[in-house]
Amino acid sequence: MKFLATHIFSDDLPRSRILTALLVLVLGYLFTAPFLFPGARSLNVAATIGVYLVLVGSFDLLLGYCGIVSFAHAMFYGIGAYGVAISLGKFGPSWSSLFIGAGAAMVLSTVLSILMALISLRVKAIFYTMTTMAVASAFSALVMRLNTVTGGDDGRNFSVPESLTPGFELFENEFFGTLINGKLITYYMVLFSAILLFLLMLRIVNSRFGRVLEAIRENEFRAEAIGYRTLYYKLAINTVSALIATAAGVLMALWLRYVGPQTTVGFNVMLNILLMAVIGGLGTVYGAVLGVVVFTVAENYLQLLLQKIGPLTTGVPVLEHLLQPDRWLLWFGLVFVLAVYFFPTGIVGNLREKARLRLNGEPSRPHQTV
Amino acid sequence: MSDPNNALLKLHNIHTHIGEYHILQGVEFFVPRQGVTVLLGRNGAGKSTTLRTIIGLWQASQGLVEFDGENITQMSTPDIARRGIAFVPEDMGVFANLTVQENLQLAAISGKINDSRLQWIFNLFPALEHFWLRPGGTLSGGQKQMVAIARAIIEPRKLLLIDEPTKGLAPAIVQNLAKAFRALKESSTTILLVEQNFHFVRSLGDHVVVMDSGLIVHTGPMSELSSDEALQYRLLGLQAAHV
């Protein structure tokens, strides 16, 4: 057990029984989804959760641990996705072209994140945020513009290596009522990769590197004075975060066998990442898990809820429009704003706080995340 | 004059925290009406924090600040200022983007500068007329100090809070300031003067309060402190001047 705690989870345990329970539940769901909830749609939800875990977690590396707001995160995600898509489209559906695409995407992400960091990390934080916004928007425009390669607004489909296609069958017989086909293989590949990346993030955060990052977030001046070259650290975390996001993009592209601006580089994707990170809890890698799950649940079930309640208010002038299922984001936005006010540490922070209170009887020292 | 009950300003057990730091740890003193009360102490003793707590820029976490019989501890800075307190901070706070004239016009809350009052100020600081129209950012330290003090007195106030006016100024200008303060004393304004320069204040001050590490370590008439070299050494680390 100790081995598990130290070496796998890098000593960063959930530290709350409720949280642990929730995490186990989520993990269990993810592992068994293909068998318990078969069907393209629900499997898609599960895969999306897996990928977003990684995407939002890497975003939290920047925001929660470093206090850096980057609106270019979705861009790196998109780079990974498009890299794979273009490569598989151009060079044919083989494993080598997959790796070429992913590799090229990683290189591009590295270069871009270093450039952006060099330009604007020297100046005020606000300028960096705006720069990321501008760069991301330029990249979106670029994607739209090069529509022969990227498929423009509609995006493009592409084929994946044979063993990952739905047509490929590993075993003839069904297993627990489900066919072991390429889709399933892809799912578990995505899931395992996501878990590996997640554990990697835990390790980074809990390493000496991660401690220095926290010091920089608390008081950059002091960290610099002690002797840490903060610029290099910030550069490093920017690049690491971008690369993980790129990896998430690769996974998503493999799963969907499709890329498009709406699902990758659109501003709405970036917003969703932000919402998920904040609600889950900034500065806690586990927060990403809960944030993603809460958001996904909300997206699906809030719409259902609104579909039920909405019709009850037909005729009431304003209310009926507010309760349309399409307006679920309105209510989620409200929850988000309230969350930032009252629960700045997010769900995870709150659960950990409750656990701490139960154990020690006294609240923790204020941990400045937001 | 040193009757605590008739004091213009009273601080009772004032604690001020800045972030995690407990700067003022139970400050307790009073400022008698009229005359100059000097707040002395080393660097970091908490003198500036005391002034900023009085004017409300820092919120006291505990304790009572009473001004002219009124509890101003929880009041907002503008409300406190309007009760008749003027503040000259350590960095003087002269607006760089406004001309000297605009600085003074802004300081005159009533909206108009009183001509005779302005004349009186020009008498105190004759040089002020020469850079009347220059932006605050182009002034030297001494000039800024004159503007900062002029701003504080452009309209009558009950209490002036002045933070280290002589810091970084040339001796000639310091002498000029001393003259101005003496003239101010004669108007019925009360002054609470924070200083590190004991020699500047020894003849100027009437009442003295000495601070160390967030607490008051001595209060009393200035005459007492200025005549007792041993006390000076103990409180301020000042060696006797060898004539």
Add this chain to the structure above:
Amino acid sequence: MSLNNKPMALQSLQGRWTDFAPMILVTMIALFAWPLIGSMSTWATLTVAGLAMGMMLFIMASGLTLVFGLMDVLNLGHAAFVAVGAYVAASLAGVLSVLLKSSTGVEAVAGMALVALGAMITTALLGLLFERFFIRPVYGNHLKQILITIGAMIIIEQLVLALWGAQQMMLPLPEAVRGTLVIGEVAVERYRLVAVVLGLLLYLGLLMVFNFTRIGMLIRAGVENRDMVEAMGYRIQRVFVAVFAAGAALAGLGGAMWGFYREQFTAAIGADLLVQMLIIVVIGGLGSVRGCFFGALLLALIQNYVNFLIPDFAMVSNISVMVAVLLWRPSGLYAPGR
């Protein structure tokens, strides 16, 4: 001798109006583009279009830079005011269609003015509410401001969709105002000229308020040193709220104007411009109205020219301008507050 009687105007002119570099820069760029473009009429069209766009962006972004410079508040939800302004304008245009459809230029313009006024009042009120509920609780915390104001933008955009629906909104330009003005071989759209003139008037008006009025003085001082202004007895908080509302009103005006320009738009009309507004605020210098003005003109002009001359560069033109300006003057065209 009393120096009190000299008009403030003359006095404040000293030492503050000497920085003409940005203005020269904008002029040079426009002139430089002329030979590159070749034809006079094309150049004129592009330039006026660029200026008009720039003016509208300036109007929209001026509130953003003021609020940031004065209150140190980063309001990413500013775009919401633009959208609300455009939508309210569209609705009012329906109500006032009689005026707007009139064949007389005067009546049509009056109608547009009323529409714009209505948009401004609505967004000003919205601004007051916004400040109270989304800004005041997070003063001083930039990170929370970014998060909250984005959340606020989402909420307002959804409200707009809920109240008006998800369809395209129409805000047709009145017939009487349409058309082009022909000077020699140059044809300029009338509405664009109106936009340029309006922007210019607004700019000069703002400058006059800042430099020649007491409240302007207060704002300039407050941008520089809020504590000192409060210590002088001014409840600068109220001024801030008023400035916020004014900024929102300006964004609403910009939204209305932009709505007439586009004639067709969706709820994303504000968000689409957010990045440009942020770039303008950054290159202009936070809190500087002058910087915002020239920054907006610079961005819009260059965008137009590049779009025509080297279309492939169009999407990086904005970022390139930002990087170039920041390399020249790291704090923006004008240091904060001037």
